[in-house]
Amino acid sequence: MEEKSLYHMRKDYSPAPLDPAHLEQDPFLQFAKWFDQALEFEQMEANAMIVSTCDLSLRPSSRVVLLKSYSREGFVFFTNYHSKKGRDLTANPNISLLFFWPATMRQVRIEGRAHKVEEAISQEYFSGRPRESKASSALSRQSEPLFEKEQFNDNVKNLIESDQEILRPTHWGGYVVVPVSFEFWQGGIGRAHDRYLYKKGPKGWNISPLYP
Numbered sequence: 001m002e003e004k005s006l007y008h009m010r011k012d013y014s015p016a017p018l019d020p021a022h023l024e025q026d027p028f029l030q031f032a033k034w035f036d037q038a039l040e041f042e043q044m045e046a047n048a049m050i051v052s053t054c055d056l057s058l059r060p061s062s063r064v065v066l067l068k069s070y071s072r073e074g075f076v077f078f079t080n081y082h083s084k085k086g087r088d089l090t091a092n093p094n095i096s097l098l099f100f101w102p103a104t105m106r107q108v109r110i111e112g113r114a115h116k117v118e119e120a121i122s123q124e125y126f127s128g129r130p131r132e133s134k135a136s137s138a139l140s141r142q143s144e145p146l147f148e149k150e151q152f153n154d155n156v157k158n159l160i161e162s163d164q165e166i167l168r169p170t171h172w173g174g175y176v177v178v179p180v181s182f183e184f185w186q187g188g189i190g191r192a193h194d195r196y197l198y199k200k201g202p203k204g205w206n207i208s209p210l211y212p
Contacts, residue, residue: 013105013187018194020209027182027198027205028072034106034184035070041103050098051077053088061088067097068125074176075110076117078125080142081171087143089114095177105187112179122173134166135159188212 024030038046047067054060061084069076075097079086089095097110126134135156146152159166179200186194195210 012189013191013193017188018184018186018196020196023184023196023207025205025207027179027184028070030184030198031070031108031110031182034101034104034108035099037104038099038101038106042101043103046099046101048099049077050100051085052096052098053085054092054094055088056091061085067099068174074112074178076121076174076176078122078172078174080137080140080169081116081173083142086171089175097177107183107185109183109185110177110179111181112177114175114177117174117176119173123168125174126168126172131160131166132156134168137172138166138169183210 024033035046045066048064049067050062051065052060052062063085065077065079065085067075067077081090093113093115095112095114097108097112099106099108101107126137129137139152139155139159181200182198184196184198188194191212193212195212197208197210198205199208200206
């Protein structure tokens with residue numbers, strides 16, 4: 001395969017600059033403000049985030065996951081605990097979340113540690129899922145090799161159409177990410193982006209501007 005140069009691909013960002021006077025002192029409130037604006041302007045799922053984990057060998061991996069709730073307790077998503085991300089988090093609970101909202105040219109990067117949520121929370125969420133989603137989660141060996149996709153699809157279809165109650169697998173549930181830092185990024189003209197880092201200290205959150 002020949003090298004394909006992407007040097008010519010360039011888009012200028014021209015949003016309103018991020019005025020530090022309008023920044024919330026609390027990063028959770030700042031996130032909520034930007035998230036609400038993303039819900040208004042984004043055409044795709046504003047709650048989509050890139051979840052990055054590392055295994056014990058410090059080899060990183062990333063994937064897109066949907067945020068399902070957030071509060072001062074942290075940011076919650078659900079997955080198969082036997083998946084690649086689940087195995088990574090068992091070995092190394094450090095995690096990074098990245099939200100990218102192109103309509104407003106904003107990013108939010110959150111770093112912290114992931115912990116399993118209480119089983120009651122996982123059960124409540126699973127109970128409210130569509131039957132199709134329950135069936136896929138119940139039958140999927142997420143991240144393992146799949147040799148017979150048609151057979152898997154048939155198994156899912158049969159389970160959906162059956163009268164059988166679909167129970168939450170014990171290896172399926174939620175994680176809550178407890179942040180230790182937030183970075184808010186606003187695209188700027190000429191790549192002069194605005195960046196503000198919130199870092200948790202003993203007396204609260206410290207805010208620092210960063211070079212682009």
